[in-house]
Amino acid sequence: MSDTGTDTAFWHPFAPMGAVRHSEFVITRGQDVWLFDEQGSRYLDATASLWCVNAGHGRAEIVEAVAAQMRELATYQTFGDFANHPAQELSRRLAALAPMPGAKVFLASGGGDAIDTAAKMSREYFARTGEPERTVLISREYAYHGTHGFGTSLGGMPANRVAAPFVPDVVRVAYDDPAALEKEIELIGPERVAAFFVEPVIGAGGVLPPPPGYIEQTRDICSRHGVLFVVDSVICGFGRLGDWFGVDRFGVVPDLVVFAKGVTSGYLPLGGVVVHERVAAPFWEPGAPAFRHGATYAGHPTVCAAALANLDVLADEGLLKRAESLETTLHAALRSLGDHPLVAEVRGGTGVLGALEFDPERLASEPGLPAVVARHARERGVLIRPMISSVAFSPPLTLTDDHLDLLTAAVRGALDAAA
Known part of the structure; x- marks a missing residue:
């Protein structure tokens, strides 16, 4: 001190x-x-x-990868058709590890950015597929989804919810009861619900593991009602739960997975969203307009180099x-x-x-x-x-x-x- x-x-x-x-x-x-x-x-x-x-701290492999990348190309934006090799390779590797088919990867600066990305993407997905009235987002009590605009609104920790008013059309349900989720969807009307956000283990809200069968049952509920199942694995990913994305162990196929933190082991700030091919389709088809969203540092080559080296450490050891x-x-x-x-x-x-x-x-x-x-x-x-x-x-x-x-x-x- x-x-x-x-x-x-x-x-x-x-x-x-x-x-x-x-x-x-x-x-x-x-x-x-x-x-x-x-x-x-x-x-x-x-x-x-x-x-x-x-x-762990002090990983020479990550430090050396970062230094080498900075000597070559430290930074450049990736808007429009601009790309760099580390961003391309990281996206390819994450998509190959993802627990959903044909995954696409939208990179951000951190977990809060990625949550806002997933929320906006969920609503826009339905707007592009003929259901623009699907705007409601559901989260859980005790949830922590960062402190950005959507994340604060989705959060279920009262102490963090003092900067009202919040983003509209966001509601919360009990953290441990699948029936509460289904009841809320039916009360709102499935035709109005866009997505359900779930941490595999609630982290900052108290380290609350899911009851047995909770993840599987809520995935089924979302599937029945056409609601996107969004997994917030910012804390739970990259080994924290013994798998790559913190949800693999439950055997479900999510629609979107939000990641950050462990993707670089915190050495540099990076987050993103892994997106199921079905959800990505209306954004990727020929003639589709741009998803007008993104961060200056999305696909930052030095940060992506840190992530690639970190993935190697996690796998090799x-x-x-x-x-x-x-x-x-x-x-x-x-x-x-x-x-x-x-x-x-x-x-x-x-x-x-x-x-x-x-x-x-x-x-x-x-x-x-x-x-x-x-x-x-x-x-x-x-x-x-x-x-x-x-x-x-x-x-x-x-x-x-x-x-x-x-x-x-x-x-x-x-x-x-x-x-």
């Missing part, structure tokens, strides 16, 4: 700046699962930054397979903390994600408890993510059993200190 009395000019996201402005925690270096602050102290990164450094075993051992480690009096629930077991939910009575008297526990864990050399009523875990996929032992000991100590 840096506390020099100097007033920072940097406005931190999701931060109470009155408290942070004179007291920033400055990270200077990362290596594998470790981070180092400006005093040289070492911390286990049990968050992978924000759910994204799947391959078997990190998706590693995630399959790590999801079990991480969940077991967190369950060992379930006997602590501050802990009301342990969540996890679907992917390399987990959370400790705090006792509601203690939270009522101390709403800042998650931040207090996270601070005590940091003092013990482990970084965890405080959320509204819980703390979350999403370590790099290179985590070992020894690292888990350190994590468990530090978090138990943090819980004791907070209690």
